[in-house]
Structures are given as C-alpha cells and as structure tokens.
Amino acid sequence: MSDTGEKTYKFLDGTVLKLIAMVSMVFDHVGDNFFPGAVWMRVIGRMAMPLFSFCVAEGYSHTRDPKRYLTRMLLFGAVSEIPFDLVTAGKVLEFSHQNIMFTFALCVMGLICCDMLTGSGDSKVRKALGIAVLPVFAVIALLLGLDYNMLAVVLVSVFYLLRKKAPALRNLTAMAFHAALRNVGVYWFGLLGFIPIFFYNGEKGRGLKWLFYLFYPGHLLVIWLIRTLLS
Helix, strand or coil: CCHHHHHHHCCECHHHHHHHHHHHHHHHHHHHHHCCCCHHHHHHHCCHHHHHHHHHHHHHHHCCCHHHHHHHHHHHHHHHHHHHHHHHCCCCCCCCCECHHHHHHHHHHHHHHHHHHHCCCCCHHHHHHHHHHHHHHHHHHHHCCECCHHHHHHHHHHHHHCCCCCHHHHHHHHHHHHHHHCCCHHHHHHHHHHHHHHCECCCCCCCCHHHHHHHHHHHHHHHHHHHHHHC
C-alpha cells in the first residue's frame, strides 16, 4: 500500500484514541450505576480497556523518563482510590479491589523490569528473561485484586513488545490474548476497542496529558455524588 493510501485510513492520533476510551468508560460506569438493564452501555464500555492499554504502552515507549511516568501513575492511583471505592464498594476504602491506575502502574513496572533485563544488546537469553518477567507481573496484578489485573498487564505487554512489528500483527496478537482471557458474556465486546487502534497514525496529537489523569478520579467522584443525591 502506498504512503498516501496508508494515511487515508490511519487518521486517529493518540489523543483521539484516549478521548474515545474516556467516552467509552463513561458509558460503562454510568450504565453500571444508573441503568443496570442497559446492556448496550456496557457493550460500549468494553472498548475502553484495549484502548487505554494501547495508550499506556505507547506512552511508555515514547517517554523520556520511565520512572517519572511510573510515579505519575502511582500518584493518580492514590488520588483515584477513594472515588473508586465509593463507586464500586460504597465505602471510603476497600482493599480487595483496586483501581485501574494502580494496574497500569504495575504494567509500567513490568515494562521497566523487562527493559532492564533485556538491556541494549542482542542477547537472546537476556531478551527471553525480559519477556519472562512480564507474566510474573500479571500474576501479581491478579493476587493484588487490581482492576482488569492479568488482562491489562498482558495487553500492555503485547502492545509494547510488538510495537516495532507490523500493526496488524501487533493488534491481532493482542486481540487473541483478549479473547483468551476475557471471553464471558459482554466482555467479548472488548474486541470492538481494537477497531480504532487499527486506524492509529502513530502521532501523539494534542496530548492533553493532565486532562486524562484528572478525568478518571473526577468522573468517578461525580458519579458517586449524583448517586448519593438520588438515593
């Protein structure tokens, strides 16, 4: 395919992907809290996980300071925990299920360890060790009760490890893991989230970094306040 043809269908930048994920997430959380019978809202909501996972992998691959990227994830994980627990458990703190920002922070920890073990050389042994450490982080996510646990770690890892491969191979591989790990009921519709990724043009877009970090705890807090007023 020519460059012109590729540009024709690859028209979504990173900012647009994040905005689509945010809208999807709002549909999911609003449906879950106010319209539990509206399955279509949960269907739309399933798109968010693959999109956010892709954006985290892209963000990590382009950051100039992985440790700062991790610190930011942990900070907003802490900020988001009370709003998350209020919405999901109805109390200020609940330790059996933690918010997605902590999950993505663990994903970033895994990628940092992977890169440290892999190094900058061509050693196949070191590359194998780097990849082998990632399933350990997936298990840790499961044991800690992190939101989307193993699925999030696997998707972020696949998107990162295959970032230099053909986009179709990268995306189809991630889809296969998604289908293997989340294949019950409405979770099948998470595969819809891969559609926008196929149209990603590799560009960052406007960024709007802080909007995305603040939106997560902010929209949860708004949902909890509305639910409290209506109860």
